[in-house]
Amino acid sequence: MARSPRSVAKKPRLRALPGRSTLAPTSELDDEALLACARDVLEAESRAILGVTQRLGAPFVRAVRLVRECQGQVIVTGMGKAGHIGQKLSATLASTGVRSVFLHPAEAVHGDLGRVARGDVILALSNSGSTEELVRLLPSFKRMATPVIALTADTQSALARGSDVVLEIGHIEEACPMGLVPTASTAALHALGDALTMAVLRSRPFGTDDYALLHPGGKLGRSVQRVFELMRTGPANPLVRDTATLSEVVGVMTKTPGRPGAACVVDRTGRLVGIFTDGDLRRRVEQGLTDFKIQVRDVMGKQPRCVTPETLALSATAQMRELKVDQLPVVDVEGRAVGLLDVQDLLAAKFV
Structure with missing residues (x-):
């Protein structure tokens, strides 16, 4: 027996927060609205990355020199989404000949700080600059005499105040309709990390033969194989x-x-x-x-x-x-x- 149309419950529509995009998440968006949503996200992230270029200056140059002249390892650390970006940053550094490992802040306070030694350089990623697990590590880094480079939005945050160099991404409005999900901010952190890595790469001897040595497998390895x-x-x-x-x-x-x-x-x-x-x-x-x-x-x-x-x-x-x-x-x-x-x-x- 067919159900009466009146008995079919309508799916609730999420309302956009004030000042946010009207493209609230819902299964009822048509094709054009979905494409418009995607364009909104890409444009928001593009603006965030371009905004970082305006903030580059002497601190960035100092950060490049610290990483380039590092005698130990570049220790990258961060929590949550920033931590995931940090893992990729550490992998990119390693792939271009810079010794690097990722240190999880929560594990660090339970013994993994033993991975850090004098001569290392710390790259700490946090949009807010107030991530508790990260801030708790700063006194230990100072005692170990390991310089800290912070990638953050707030130059007055606890992380920034406890760091030797601050690379600022600025306060960024997320591409999420609710303004909550890390999107544009993580894109900016990602791009800034890549900019730092490529600047280091260009300022030190590292050619295609070195790259091939570190990439023996897959398409990348084949592209430089002799x-x-x-x-x-x-x-x-x-x-x-x-x-x-x-x-x-x-x-x-x-x-x-x-x-x-x-x-x-x-x-x-x-x-x-x-x-x-x-x-x-x-x-x-x-x-x-x-x-x-x-x-x-x-x-x-x-x-x-x-x-x-x-x-x-x-x-x-x-x-x-x-x-x-x-x-x-x-x-x-x-x-x-x-x-x-x-x-x-x-x-x-x-x-x-």
Whole structure:
């Protein structure tokens, strides 16, 4: 039996607080209202971040120098949402070569302060600057002679007064319709932390090789990986003299560990002069050319495209795709064949 429309209870609609957006949270928002809400949030957070740029000055420069010259670890700490931002900040610092750990304030007062030592630098995040768990740590940091850099909205807060450097984000209106959920303020803290990290990065020696060392896995690692990390060398690098017979070349290709589908042809000085591949062999057999006593220099591919050990693996992969080949010889600055890059190695490293 169908229920009377009058008996269906209407869902309560949350009213916006005075002075706040009229887009109160409700399941009855139409598509345009949802998009407008999203734009309101993004614009609020953008304004918050831009506002921080106006507050940068001498304290920021001092903070950069403290972090850059830190002899120990950069200890990042914060509670709640600011703590989550702090964990990301610590991870970003570590990924760019700055030794850093995150210290949970509540755990710190129960023994984890043992992670802090003279020579460390503290980065303390708190929008209000009055977070009890954080403020309680300040006397201990002072006794340990560890400078404290505060990222906060209130320069007159307890955290700011107990810190050596204060990076101010200013009082920020949250993007939440109730004005309560940390949104624009955490965006500002996040952006300020990134600005500090990147300023430190630019002011100290740290290049792509250093970055690759700290990011061996995933897409980031592959983006800075070099050919020398993947190429086949030593016994796995199939080298033959240009005077070798085709029979000898096939024997080397067959017996080389990993069974590469090619052999690099070199002269008596070890310089690369050509390449012979499985494809070259198949094409000769298809044409009825089965003289295996012929010297490889008469049938090899001459002036092959090659790469150096320092070439980015991504660039080498792009060359192989463009040339439609499965191997690339690797040569040093004098043209000597020092390795072979095989498509199977790129597949294993997830480049293709």
